[in-house]
Structures are given as structure tokens and as C-alpha cells.
Amino acid sequence: MNPGARLGGAALFVAAVAAAAALVHFAIVLLVPVVASHDAYARLAELGPPGATVALPRGAPGEKRFPWADPAIAASVCRFDLSAGPVRVKAPIGRAGFASISFHTRRGAVFYALTDRAAAHGWMEAVVVTPAQLRVLVAHDDEDNPTQDLRVPSPTVEGFVVMRAFSELPSLYEAASQQVQMMTCATEPPP
């Protein structure tokens, strides 16, 4: 075998190893969210059952469950399970300087959000539905009496909703905390 051919064989071998390593790398990156046993949803499941609104721990030293939490923000969460029907979320805007709700898939990704700018009569409100429930609801809509509901289709049957309220001053944190715990997440009859 001449030296050139040997070099070519070695290069091919290195390329094959690199390609295999890249494949394994991408496979692992894609699998992490699927196999991670302690993602946000799993941590939230330890706080309360689906449908219940629970306060999220405030960002503080020693609180190690939810990283990158703003200490100025009071937050609450409810998990939803759409298998029994759509879930109606209502969140009061109160006196906080800023309030919002965000809708997350089972894996934690945000699929929708509302701020207090979109509130009507002091409440932010939306109905989380599966794409199938949405089709049935739309089919039964009365054209003369269009629904006032904001319907938000969820990519996953399970997920969670987070309410946040901004405290303008440290002394207003407690009020913001009480405000976010007034969020309700109620399962409605299947359409």
C-alpha cells in the first residue's frame, strides 16, 4: 500500500468517527427533554395537583428548584390536563404594576402569553383547548352570537399556566403574591 492510500484511509476513518459522534450528540440533545425526570413540569407536580393554583417559591438564596426567577416577581402556577375537557384560566390584574399569564407545554416551552394590556373588566381570561376540542367548539359556534372566549390551542394535552405579577417595591411583594394566587384554572365539560 502506498503512503497516500494509507493517509486517505486514515482520513476516512476520522471522518466516520466524527460523523458517528455528531449523530450521537444530536440524538442525546434531542432526547434530553424526553427523558429528563426533573424538568419544570415534574418539579411543579410536587407542588400540587392539576387544576390547583399554587404559589411558586420566590427567588431567594437556598431556593434551588426554579432557576432564573426574578425576586421582584410573584408567580403562581396551575397544571392543566385537557383529557377531561378544556380548561378556563382567569387571572386578576389587581394593583400590580405589571401582570401576565404564560401557557406552557408539558416540556415547558411557551405556546401563548397574555399581559394585563389584554385584560377585560380586570381579568385576563383564556380557554386552553386541544386542537380536536377547538374544531368541535368552532363547529358549534353561533354565528349570530360570536363567542367572547379567547381559545388557545395547546400542542400537548398536559401543560401548565404561570401567572406573574410585578411588585413595584419590596413592600408590595405580598400583595402581588396574593394576587397571583387568585388565578383559577377550571375544567369545563367536553364540547
Next chain:
Amino acid sequence: MTIGAWRVAAKAGSIDADPYTRAALARSGEIPLALGEGLELVARVDSSGRALDRRCVYRVGSHTPAARYWTLSLTDAEGFPVDNAAGRYGFRSSEILRDGDGGFSVYVSEVVHSGNWLPIGHVDTFTLALRLYDTPLAATAGAGGIETSSVPTIVREGCA
């Protein structure tokens, strides 16, 4: 995406998050802020690109991009607040002391500093998080719509 000293993970708050962002979210347990709620910028370096060092004093200022409210807070490398004797973990735009023209300076240091003092606390590596709530920037963040001149600078003033 990097703007000055700050990194923006604009896609973390949307369904379009890339696989690396998704993997990181799944492992950390972080609940991301939605783009529609605001933007989160994180700095691990100063404006000269040097890693943030707890032995140094930094001045962060003097203005931020437009937002209804913003907060500047200090965490460890994993995003958790750091214990400090002053019990101060961040500043809100609604409580901060401002200078005559509406700008601000936050002093980040281990030892007490006059003005808006953000203590580094007992930690080896720290990060700074700037959160902009209800900002028109969110719509353009993914397209690189944030000007470097609009974000606060992090200037190293001296080191022990």
C-alpha cells in the same frame, strides 16, 4: 445572540426554541419568560469581554431599552440568588435612585458601596440578569433589533 456584554435567549420564550435550548430548559427546571411578557438578558462578562470577577467593582448603567419595568439582579452561575448580608438580590426600575438626567448607576461589588449597591455575596462566579417587562423590543429581539447602545454597559472600575 449577544448585545454588548449581554446574551439574549429570545427563542427560549417561544415554541420555536432550538433543541439545545429545550435540552437546557428540561434539565434546569427553568420556567422561561414568554416573549410577549418580556425579555431576559444575562451577562457573564463585562463590556470589555472580561469574565465578571467577584474581586472587582462594576458600574452598570446608565439606561435600558424601553420597557414598562425592568429589574437588574445578581445570581450564581446557575441562576439562583446569592446570600448576602444586605439581603439585596436586585433592583427594580421603580425603586432605583437616579441621577439628574434620569440615568442610573448600579454598583456591583463585594464591599458596601454608596448609591445603588448590588452585593456580590458569597459566591465565586456570578452573573447579572436584566429583565425588561412589557417591552416593544420583544417583537424584534429574534431579528437582532436591539441596539448595543441601548443596553446598560458593565464597566470594571477597579479590582481588589
